Amino acid sequence: MAVFTVVNETDLAHWMRHYDLGDVVDFRGIPSGIENSNFFLTTTRGAYVLTIFEKLTAEQLPFYLELMRHLAHHGVPVPDPMPRHDGALFGMLHGKPAAIVTKLPGQAELAPAAEHCAEVGQMLARMHLAGREFKPYLPNLRSLPWWQETVPQVLPFLSDSQRELATSELAHQSAFFASADYAALPGGPCHCDLFRDNVLFAPAAPGTNHTVRLGGFFDFYFAGCDKWLFDVAVTVNDWCVDLASGRLDDARANAMLRAYQTVRPFTPEERRHWADMLRAGAYRFWVSRLYDFYLPRAAEMLKPHDPTHFERILRDRLAGVAPLTASSPCN
Structure with missing residues (x-):
């Protein structure tokens, strides 16, 4: 179970005194967390x-929470941080x-399926436009400077062909940037990590022509200001690919x-x-997965993702992708 910090009933009772959210009915850990400890409340x-x-x-935290609050208050379905009695959007729990x-x-x-991808695409554009009025700035911390x-x-862990790919693509992206x-x-503000497991879908409303309904985007803790096309x-590199x-x-x-x-x-x-930009998106996650795989942090508790998945995606994008057009988006 991926709950790294345990919260008992005494901890929770003390924590809830800072909020006006009513009485606790149920509290349980969420086993799917990777970076954080999460609990359904x-x-x-x-x-x-x-x-x-x-x-x-x-x-670091205020940028992410304030961005989520801004988007939620501009009609984008994202988790809305609850203010404490003092107005703060977070506090300290177990340090x-x-x-x-x-x-x-x-x-x-x-x-x-295609209908899920259409829902995500439309909401992603709405999120980008809503973020134009957001004033705080934090760059995407996993962009070119981090790659460099x-x-x-x-590089010492890679094969000759992988080293050539890593260095040549870094040179290409440096020139492009x-x-x-x-x-x-x-x-403007971007999610930067909008993979399939960071989006929820709810049953379609009765009486509509929709077969799916977007529940919302979550896990904004890799967000930052970047090019919207990135x-x-x-998003396309995760939602719209053959995984094999x-x-x-x-x-x-x-x-x-x-x-x-x-x-x-x-x-x-x-x-x-x-x-x-498809190459840039693939490169970002290939590099980060290589780093997590070969140079894991001492306290890492979960198995890192296989980096070869994004190596395959990057090599495929290098083989050729036609420019976008208004009438024929990807071919």
Whole structure:
């Protein structure tokens, strides 16, 4: 069970004094956490999630919680952090920052169809536009500077072909990031990690034509300010691929990209550099998984993800992806 910090009844009773959320009805650990300790919390006022942040510090946390609160208050279905009596969105529990957020409805869909991808694409565009008014700034901490720092550390563990791929792609991305076209790409707050297990779907409302209904996006703790196209590429690289080969599934990718563009059409620069950004999205997760696999932190408690999955995706994107167009999104 991935609950790293235990919370007993006494701890919880003391913690809840800081909130006006009613009486506790049920409290239990969530076994699927990877970075944090998470608990389902049901009170007489509603359903919530209590999170104890095992790695994020009290100085880092405000950006993420304030972004979630901003998005929730602008009609984007994300967990809404609950303020304490003093107005703060988090406090310290067992010496670690902790917060209570609203619980989203639904379950993750780990085998998505085109209709799931369309729902995600449309809401992702709405989230990007809603974030334009968000003033705090934090860069994506797993972007180019982190790649440049991390790749030399993992190179000794790689085969010759992997080292060539890692170094050549870093050079390509460094040049791309320095280009005028990259500077012209629109951006703002991004989720940066919108994988299938970070989205929930609820049953469709009766009497509608929809077969699925988006419950919401969660786990914003890798979020940061980046190019919106990077966020789209990261999402497509997870939701719209054949997991065995890493190849794009055209039906799902087209559904997601068309739905996104009904809310925010892509710019000419975005359409030209779709392949570059798909490569950037794949590279980011290949590098991070290589790092976690070969250089795990001393206190790491869970088995790291297999890095070869994103190596396959990156090699597939290098084989060729046509630029985006308004009428034919991915081919």
